[in-house]
Amino acid sequence: QVQLQQGGAGLLKPSETLSLTCGVYGVSFSGNYWSWIRQPPGGGLEWIGEINQSGRTTYNPSLQSRVTISIDTTRNQFSLKLSSVTAADAAVYYCARGGYGQPFYFDYWGQGSLVTVSS
Amino acid sequence: DMQMTQSPSSLSASVGDRVTITCRTSLSVTKYLNWYQQKPGKAPKLLIYEASNLQSGVPSRFSGSGSGTDFTLTISSLRPEDFATYYCQQSYSSPVAFGPGTKVDIK
Numbered sequence: 001q002v003q004l005q006q007g008g009a010g011l012l013k014p015s016e017t018l019s020l021t022c023g024v025y026g027v028s029f030s031g032n033y034w035s036w037i038r039q040p041p042g043g044g045l046e047w048i049g050e051i052n053q054s055g056r057t058t059y060n061p062s063l064q065s066r067v068t069i070s071i072d073t074t075r076n077q078f079s080l081k082l083s084s085v086t087a088a089d090a091a092v093y094y095c096a097r098g099g100y101g102q103p104f105y106f107d108y109w110g111q112g113s114l115v116t117v118s119s
Numbered sequence: 120d121m122q123m124t125q126s127p128s129s130l131s132a133s134v135g136d137r138v139t140i141t142c143r144t145s146l147s148v149t150k151y152l153n154w155y156q157q158k159p160g161k162a163p164k165l166l167i168y169e170a171s172n173l174q175s176g177v178p179s180r181f182s183g184s185g186s187g188t189d190f191t192l193t194i195s196s197l198r199p200e201d202f203a204t205y206y207c208q209q210s211y212s213s214p215v216a217f218g219p220g221t222k223v224d225i226k
Contacts, residue, residue, distance in 0.1 A: 035215070045163065045206060045217040060214040061120075094162055104210035105153040107174065109162035 002026040004095050004110040008080075011116050018082040022095030022110050029053040029073050033101035036069060036080045038091040039112075046091075050099040051078055058100055090117045121145055121209055125218040131226040138194040140221045142207030147187045151211035154183055154192045157220075158203045166205075167192060197223075 008020035022034070029052075036048040049059035051069045059067050063082070071078040082089060093113045096106040122145035132138050142152065150170045155163035165174045167183035170190060180195045194201055202225055207218040 044219050045208070047215040047217070050215075058213055062214075096162075098210070100210055100213045100215050103168070104151050105165055105168040106155070106163070106208070107165045107168070109164075112162055 002097075002108045004097070004108055006093075006095055006110040006113045008113055010114055011118070012085050013119055014086055014117060015084055018080070018085050018089065018093075018115055020080045020093055020095075020113055020115075021077050022079070023075075023077045024097075025076065027097065027108070029071070029076065031102060032097055033099045033103075034071070034078045035096050035099035035106065037094045037096055037106070038089075039094070040088075040091040043091075047099065048080065048082075048093075050101065052101060085115075085117050087117050089115065091115060120214060121148070121212055121216050123207065123209065123216050123218040125205075125207060125221050127221060128219065129222040129224070131224055132197050133226045134197055134199055136197045138197055138201075138223060140192045140205055140207075140223075142185075142190045142192070142218050144188045144190075144209055146212070148209040148211035150186055151209055152183075152185065152190045153208045153210065154181075155206045155208065156201075156203045157206065163206060 003025040005023040033050045035050040051057045066083045068081040095110040097108040098106045124143045154167040157163040171183045204220045204222045
């Protein structure tokens with residue numbers, strides 16, 4: 001059974017760095033892309049970026065200057081860091097398999113992590 | 120960047136109704152258009168991938184069609200569990216993008 005299990009801090013102050021992890025169980029990293037997607041309260045879905053097993057990344061230009069996605073194949077997990085957060089970064093953050101690379105759709109999702117930004 | 124629109128933005132329907140949602144992209148995405156269902160407090164669920172392929176485990180009342188810039192998601196006979204928000208999403212070009220969503224609620 002495939003599971004994506006998210007972890008990380010939910011309450012941040014402005015200017016801090018958001019850090020989330022996604023543990024992958026039941027499916028190999030090999031041959032797949034792994035993405036982060038976010039959804040502000042009451043809003044739509046925004047793709048943040050992706051990584052593959054080799055560490056190749058593609059980021060959304062709207063966030064590229066502040067985003068780092070990394071992968072640790074030994075621990076079967078990938079991670080998101082978003083620096084200098086503001087209130088506009090408050091959202092539910094999801095990890096998912098797929099994106100702009102195999103597969104070309106998001107078929108497995110994490111449970112979501114609510115991130116709040118407040119001073 | 121790719122622009123994506125969905126119509127309608129919301130609709131009210133009854134159980135048993137046939138529902139059609141349209142997604143349009145500003146440039147051709149060939150077949151790389153996917154559909155998701157999202158219920159409150161839950162992650163989106165993949166329904167249709169690459170325009171017309173039914174994801175495993177998804178009921179056959181859901182279907183997708185289209186290519187290029189115009190796509191359709193159809194629910195042939197609406198069930199109570201289908202009241203949700205539906206999103207289209209393209210993976211043909213980077214950045215990956217989602218449509219703004221269509222909320223389907225009970226008439």
